[in-house]
Amino acid sequence: MSRAFNFSAGPAALPESVLLQAQSEMLEWGKARASVMEISHRGKDFEALAAEAEKDLRDLLDVPSNYKVLFLQGGATLHFAQLAMNFARPDQTADYIVTGAWSEKAVKEAKPLTQVRIAASDEAGKFTAIPPRASWDLDPNAAYVHIVANETIHGVEFHTVPDVGAVPLISDLSSTILSQPIDVSRFGMIYAGAQKNIGPSGLVVVIVREDLLERCPKSIPKILNYAEHAANGSMLNTPPTFSWYLAGLVFKWAKAQGGLKALGEINRQKQELLYGYIDGSGFYRNPVEISARSWMNVPFTLPSESLDSVFLKESEAAGLLALKGHRAVGGMRASIYNALPLQGVQALVDFMRDFASRNG
Amino acid sequence: MSRAFNFSAGPAALPESVLLQAQSEMLEWGKARASVMEISHRGKDFEALAAEAEKDLRDLLDVPSNYKVLFLQGGATLHFAQLAMNFARPDQTADYIVTGAWSEKAVKEAKPLTQVRIAASDEAGKFTAIPPRASWDLDPNAAYVHIVANETIHGVEFHTVPDVGAVPLISDLSSTILSQPIDVSRFGMIYAGAQKNIGPSGLVVVIVREDLLERCPKSIPKILNYAEHAANGSMLNTPPTFSWYLAGLVFKWAKAQGGLKALGEINRQKQELLYGYIDGSGFYRNPVEISARSWMNVPFTLPSESLDSVFLKESEAAGLLALKGHRAVGGMRASIYNALPLQGVQALVDFMRDFASRNG
Numbered sequence: 001m002s003r004a005f006n007f008s009a010g011p012a013a014l015p016e017s018v019l020l021q022a023q024s025e026m027l028e029w030g031k032a033r034a035s036v037m038e039i040s041h042r043g044k045d046f047e048a049l050a051a052e053a054e055k056d057l058r059d060l061l062d063v064p065s066n067y068k069v070l071f072l073q074g075g076a077t078l079h080f081a082q083l084a085m086n087f088a089r090p091d092q093t094a095d096y097i098v099t100g101a102w103s104e105k106a107v108k109e110a111k112p113l114t115q116v117r118i119a120a121s122d123e124a125g126k127f128t129a130i131p132p133r134a135s136w137d138l139d140p141n142a143a144y145v146h147i148v149a150n151e152t153i154h155g156v157e158f159h160t161v162p163d164v165g166a167v168p169l170i171s172d173l174s175s176t177i178l179s180q181p182i183d184v185s186r187f188g189m190i191y192a193g194a195q196k197n198i199g200p201s202g203l204v205v206v207i208v209r210e211d212l213l214e215r216c217p218k219s220i221p222k223i224l225n226y227a228e229h230a231a232n233g234s235m236l237n238t239p240p241t242f243s244w245y246l247a248g249l250v251f252k253w254a255k256a257q258g259g260l261k262a263l264g265e266i267n268r269q270k271q272e273l274l275y276g277y278i279d280g281s282g283f284y285r286n287p288v289e290i291s292a293r294s295w296m297n298v299p300f301t302l303p304s305e306s307l308d309s310v311f312l313k314e315s316e317a318a319g320l321l322a323l324k325g326h327r328a329v330g331g332m333r334a335s336i337y338n339a340l341p342l343q344g345v346q347a348l349v350d351f352m353r354d355f356a357s358r359n360g
Numbered sequence: 361m362s363r364a365f366n367f368s369a370g371p372a373a374l375p376e377s378v379l380l381q382a383q384s385e386m387l388e389w390g391k392a393r394a395s396v397m398e399i400s401h402r403g404k405d406f407e408a409l410a411a412e413a414e415k416d417l418r419d420l421l422d423v424p425s426n427y428k429v430l431f432l433q434g435g436a437t438l439h440f441a442q443l444a445m446n447f448a449r450p451d452q453t454a455d456y457i458v459t460g461a462w463s464e465k466a467v468k469e470a471k472p473l474t475q476v477r478i479a480a481s482d483e484a485g486k487f488t489a490i491p492p493r494a495s496w497d498l499d500p501n502a503a504y505v506h507i508v509a510n511e512t513i514h515g516v517e518f519h520t521v522p523d524v525g526a527v528p529l530i531s532d533l534s535s536t537i538l539s540q541p542i543d544v545s546r547f548g549m550i551y552a553g554a555q556k557n558i559g560p561s562g563l564v565v566v567i568v569r570e571d572l573l574e575r576c577p578k579s580i581p582k583i584l585n586y587a588e589h590a591a592n593g594s595m596l597n598t599p600p601t602f603s604w605y606l607a608g609l610v611f612k613w614a615k616a617q618g619g620l621k622a623l624g625e626i627n628r629q630k631q632e633l634l635y636g637y638i639d640g641s642g643f644y645r646n647p648v649e650i651s652a653r654s655w656m657n658v659p660f661t662l663p664s665e666s667l668d669s670v671f672l673k674e675s676e677a678a679g680l681l682a683l684k685g686h687r688a689v690g691g692m693r694a695s696i697y698n699a700l701p702l703q704g705v706q707a708l709v710d711f712m713r714d715f716a717s718r719n720g
Contacts (some may be wrong), residue, residue: 004393011601013398019387026383027376033364033681037560037606038373046556073562074583077597081581109581129529156616194600200397202433202562202600221469223434237437238555239372240600246397298478321393322400 003006005344008346009152009197009297010175013339018249029245037242048354050234053248060178063207064185068230070206070329071244076102076174077195079204080109083170084188086141086216086226088114095119095142095167099158100127100151101328102172114143127154129289143215144168144188150176151327152196152296152335155286157294161186170213175296178206178254179339180264188212194243196296197338199250203243254338263338270336270345271295277349283356301331307359308332318351320344365704368682370656371555374700378609389605397602413608413668420538420614423567425544428590430566431604436534436553439564440469443530443549446576446586448474448503455479455502455527459518460471460487460511460531461688472504489649490595493522501556504528504548508549510536510654511684512556515646517654521546528572535656537565538614538698540624548572554603557698559610560630563603596692623698624647629697630705631655636710643716660703661691667719668692678711680704 006013020035029036032045039046055068056336063069086359094114096107098121101191110116119138120131120250138145150157152175162169162182168188184190185308189208195201203272208226216227222236257263282301286293302311308324311332315323325333336345366373388504389396399406414429418426423429434442446453454474456467458481470476479498498505498509504665505524512535522529528548537552544550547566555561567587576587582596583708589596617623635653638644644660646653663669671692675683685693696705 002393003388006394006398008394008398008400010598011398011400014395016387020396021396023383026386027379028363033362033380033679034366034368035374037379038366038368038371040368040371041561043682073435075433075597077583078434081583109583110578112581192599195601200602201401202598202603203597219472221472223437223441223469224417230576237372237435238553238561240433240560240603242560242602243562243600319393322403 005322005347006321007334007336007340007344007348009326009335010193011201012034012335014155014199014246015066015250015253017189018168018246018253018298021249022246036245039241041239041241042264046241049245049248052253053244054253055203056248056255059205060251060260061182061184065152065205066210067184068213070208070226070297071234071239071247072204072229073200073240074204076172076191076335077105077173077256079191079206080106081113082224082226083144083146083221084110084113085224086188087168087170090114091141093117093139093141095138095145097121097131097145097147098123099130100147100154101326102151102153103146103148104310106146106148106172110146117142119145120178122156126287127151127156128287128292130156130158130277130292132218138164138167140165140167142167146170146172146184148172150296152297153299153331154327155294155297155299156292157197159291159297168209175337176294177251178260178263179267179296181260192337196248196335199247200243202240202246203253205247215298267295267336267338269299270340270342273342273345273349274336276299277352281352281356283360284352296337299325299329299331299333304331305330310359311355313349314355318347320348320351362612364679364680364681365699365700365707366702367694367696369686369693369695370553371561372556372697373697374559374606375610375699376612378613382606382607396605399601401599406557406601409605409608412613413604416608416611416615417556417565418554418567420523420540420611420620421544421567426570427544427567428570428573429587430568430586431594431599431607432560432564432589433600436532436551436564437465439551439566440466440532441473442502442584443506443551444470444473444588445580446583447455447528447530447549447572450474451505452539453477454500455498455505457481457491457496457507458483459490459516460514462511462513463506463531464507466506466508466532470506479505482516487511488647488652490516490652490663491519496522498524498527500525500527502527504530506530508532510656511716512657513659513688515648515654515693516652516658517519517656518653520646527662528569530675537696538620539627539656541620554607557610559607560603562600563607565607585701588621606670616658620700626702627655627696627698630700630702631658633685633709634694634696637712641712641716643720644712653654656697657693657695659685659691659693665690670719673716675711680708680711
């Protein structure tokens with residue numbers, strides 16, 4: 001056996017050099033005489049690691065100095081609830097833009113906590129487009145506007161940051177963070193589960209503008225209060241130390257690739273190659289409006305569902321893993337995050353072309 | 361450099377054989393052609409891993425069939441809040457037994473959510489004993505009674521399960537789970553952060569009696585609702601897969617040691633050796649009442665604080681790591697969890713004896 005091209009939607013492929021380094025220092029990290037998993041998060045060694053990971057992430061995203069960077073837990077899903085708990089009063093409205101399964105889930109988790117308004121939705125279009133900004137019914141008094149920057153299941157992505165005026169824009173970037181440069185200053189808060197472009201599942205990165213932290217109510221448990229986490233350097237309780245360490249290695253790797261500009265250029269090429277082939281194939285089909293197509297998750301269907309199982313079996317045998325689409329949309333899905341190289345997409349396209357020629 | 365005896369209070373030492381296995385399969389796990397970190401939690405390979413880890417934990421703890429075993433996130437601290445949110449109505453009382461820093465923290469996190477009653481506390485005794493059961497002022501209508509089975513900072517442990525009648529007993533077992541056999545049927549719920557006897561930080565094991573899940577309110581976000589987690593096999597959202605995997609390896613290791621009876625016997629010997637030496641030394645001192653002394657965390661002081669830094673420097677040079685006590689109590693602390701072998705305690709005692717002879 002050997003490592004294959006891994007198109008998993010998440011937990012997703014990690015850079016091989018990162019895994020090799022983690023492997024080499026699994027039993028002894030630095031001068032610790034122990035694994036990085038076995039040392040206190042309050043010791044100077046781990047504190048240095050944590051600070052360096054934060055600095056590298058700030059460098060990569062060019063995070064303004066009036067933003068806090070937090071390393072938390074619970075997956076993006078916990079933060080669907082937690083952000084509503086922190087930034088909206090129960091009697092206040094919060095505006096949600098619904099562009100797929102994850103923004104629907106964000107709505108569901110926030111509903112017990114605030115007055116959710118659906119300011120725009122592409123549900124009627126089966127989540128194949130971003131509703132045009134001009135159509136959004138925003139409340140100027142809303143606590144915030146929430147978007148999911150990239151929908152992993154439907155393969156729909158915001159390619160520009162919408163202007164929502166003075167209301168803070170909050171975005172789940174789980175599946176697109178670090179894939180290309182982004183202007184953090186346009187957001188009140190961004191957050192991302194780690195398991196696509198950052199590291200192992202179980203870690204969530206939150207980047208929040210300091211003035212928003214003043215809204216965090218003192219009446220909620222500290223462990224759910226972002227201001228408390230910020231005041232305690234993400235160490236209000238024991239953080240997921242191994243995940244934080246591995247995220248730090250991924251940030252170093254991303255810097256070594258040339259940062260987000262360089263990664264963004266590779267990602268642009270990857271998606272162009274794949275969508276370009278799909279559109280011209282006359283065999284495969286992606287339903288998403290071209291302007292809203294995700295650079296990270298490419299769902300596609302075959303001419304007949306009866307071919308799905310054959311495609312999956314043969315692609316796996318060809319060293320192309322985890323191409324099964326989500327049950328909500330069916331067909332296939334290629335997730336092509338940062339750690340999946342251009343050669344991986346080329347290998348997929350070559351396979352798809354061959355498969356089409358044999359089954360067309 | 362080489363691995364040393366690691367007395368860290370948490371994240372704590374892991375069995376070396378577990379780290380070696382994780383190292384060997386870091387890039388390719390089983391037949392996955394990817395790291396276990398890189399595969400979907402919803403694929404059959406990870407589902408099998410997850411089921412096996414649960415089965416092994418059930419075997420080790422002899423968990424009755426009417427209990428659910430959940431693998432969650434957030435540290436015990438999130439569950440301080442979450443259990444109050446799930447099992448007590450805001451207008452209901454909940455009884456807390458306060459035996460140290462962690463039970464104090466459990467109180468603080470629950471206070472915004474329910475009517476916390478301190479049914480017993482050893483605060484006046486500076487947390488050196490378990491308040492006698494007969495002195496507890498329990499409310500027979502309380503939602504639950506909460507204890508922290510072992511206090512890592514003060515080194516105080518419950519060595520019997522208190523009888524609290526028909527009210528469900530809920531216990532934080534973070535620092536004592538798997539250290540000896542326990543009768544799970546005596547509890548409504550037990551929960552434990554992984555980073556002492558289970559695995560890496562970021563994972564929390566929750567074992568909860570099914571009838572309690574009927575209390576979980578539908579009015580809270582799903583991600584904070586134990587019944588939802590139970591109904592979804594702990595996969596309501598992406599779980600911390602690598603931590604779950606590593607916990608599974610630790611469970612296999614614990615079984616190979618002979619299970620909790622055998623581990624309990626080793627742990628009994630370890631603490632007897634250390635407390636026995638301390639008490640007879642005429643140099644070191646542990647303030648905890650003998651019946652309440654922790655088997656896992658042994659705080660001790662030297663005759664003069666001025667010796668602390670010398671002790672720490674010399675012990676580290678002797679290959680005995682992380683002996684600094686918590687700032688709340690000062691002095692030293694030896695955490696002697698499952699993965700710290702009897703030889704480690706013997707090496708510590710040998711060092712302590714030598715240090716005392718040179719500084720007495």
